[in-house]
Amino acid sequence: MVHSGLRVVTALAAAGALLSACGGTGSPGASASKTIKVGLVTDIGGLNDKSFNHLAYVGLQKAKSDFGVQGDVTESHSGDDYVPNLTNYASKKYDLVIGVGFLMQQAVGTVSGQFPSVHFAIIDGAGTDANGTDLKHSNVESLFFKEQDAGALVGVISGVLEKDGATPKKSHKIGAVGGVSIPPVNHYIAGYKWAAKMEDPSVKVFVGYSNNFTDPAKCAGVASSQISQGADVLFQVAGGCGLGVLQSAGQAHVYSIGVDADQKDADASVIASALKRVDVATYDAIKGVKDGTFQGGALTFSLQNDGVGYQADNLQLPSDVMTAVQDVSAKIKSGALTPPADIPDPTVP
């Protein structure tokens, strides 16, 4: 009896693991020996995050149809999954293993050291040791984004709207809700705050964190707090958790701004989205392996090479907003303006 009980338990756990593995969309049947095999490992946000994990998958899909590579995906459910998931692909001699997200830095650092003949790419980070120091393994390509460029463009939109008194509460107060205080999140917020204050020096920018990337209720709580402080444009930088920001803004009849992908459909309150073209970066990394131009080291995607950008959504933006956005965009591209990577005056809203 006890034995059969344990068997049931083991089977249950195995079924869970198996089901989540099936959740990825493996493509069997790549038979030719020259077929390049790419393994993509998501962070805990999962493929449906409508954000960077999803975009990495879009890039992989495009590479599959353009180059005929074999692409497999594994979703991670906790931080403990990163190393085994990466190792799984590396040990099967995949040509390129892609880790999606800053949270996987250390795992990519560890596994890339163990499999020097396998190419690795990591979105938003490098292969690091436990202290976050880049190990500079030559088989690792770090795909960085200047999120501050995209953050600045949506910051201009918020700033000009506030200056014009064109926001729902005309409060000269805006907010940003970050997931966890990590560089890719703070870059966005830094550009946003900097640009909003540039356009409307009187604007207050509340910056809060949910300490989470998957739970909309937590982000909704932070958003509600900012709304009760008077913020009437809220920028979410928290992946799936941030959907709660968009929803809260909608319920309170204020504006919101989406992140990473175009989040127009998530809520009617979304007036714009800051875009991060993780799909482009993923595609380029795969192309590099296919063409034999994979170099290792850091690649930076910015406004200049269309690696980041913005999208206007559920609001017809006034012409002076559009003019200001185009102006700042041109100046960032030319180098006349450089959005900061660190949040300016973090203790002052």
Next chain:
Amino acid sequence: MTVLSDIGHLLLTADLWHAALAAAVLLLLPALGGVISERSGVVNIAMEGMMLTGAFFAVAADLILHDPWLSALVAMVAGGLMALIHAVVSIRFRADQIVSGIAINIFATGITVFLINRFYGLQDVGHLPPSELLPNLQIPLLDQIPFLGRVLFQQNVIVYVALILLLLVHVLLFRTRLGLRIRAVGEHPEAADTAGINVYRLRYGAVISSGLLSGLSGAFLAIGISNTFVPNMTDGRGYIALAAMIFGKWTPFGAFIACLIFGLGQAIYDNNSIIHVSQYLLSMLPYILTLVVLAGVVGRSQPPAADGIPYAPGTE
């Protein structure tokens, strides 16, 4: 010291307590489930998985049925079915209840992600319009009371349901014959069996109840507070509920007080945009509070004597 005055100001706002109560109820429902299950002698750490399953099925059902009430019911059934697995494994097969609980939590993460990919592909799971969410309910007149009206009488309908359930579970466990039997089965199943009580049936019922309550909490999270499903959206609430249950010495009201402390901590943390202290320190607040209260006030927590021990008649 500005930090303390910031928090002090917050504590005087009704909005904070309103948020704290809602956050507490998310924990209270699974915690009540845990109390019932463990009082009957079955350790239950699977509330997290049951809640997550409930959250998923609430959204999936609501997208099809366009009816939040039916969807909440579907969520409860889904949670109940997960609990049934735990019950069969730990009561019928007498497997280790901790291992079974962990397995269910892993299984829940897997099955929800699998079902998303199966039914929604890589599309968004879908967002529900406000009219199809579990509604906020303003209690007429009472909601006009200054401060208290906002805190107590402008809440989501599930908050009222949970507070009623709190009372019911307390009465059930400590004022009814059935409750006495449940507790007897959790303290000394052999004696209860000898007295003619069906140990298995009571334990099955208790474990399944914990699934129903956890599933309801999942529905509150996904189609009450949020309007969509995100993988792992329960974010460990089932485990916090477990802590609340132990902190509350396996009693409904004890667990409720613990949930309120955790909920208050969460609500204070939500204001980290305006509290001038490291958000990491702030996020530790509910846990520090718990440790202090646990060590200083509550004293020793004693689980039911037969908690976690499978009942095998005639082995002793």
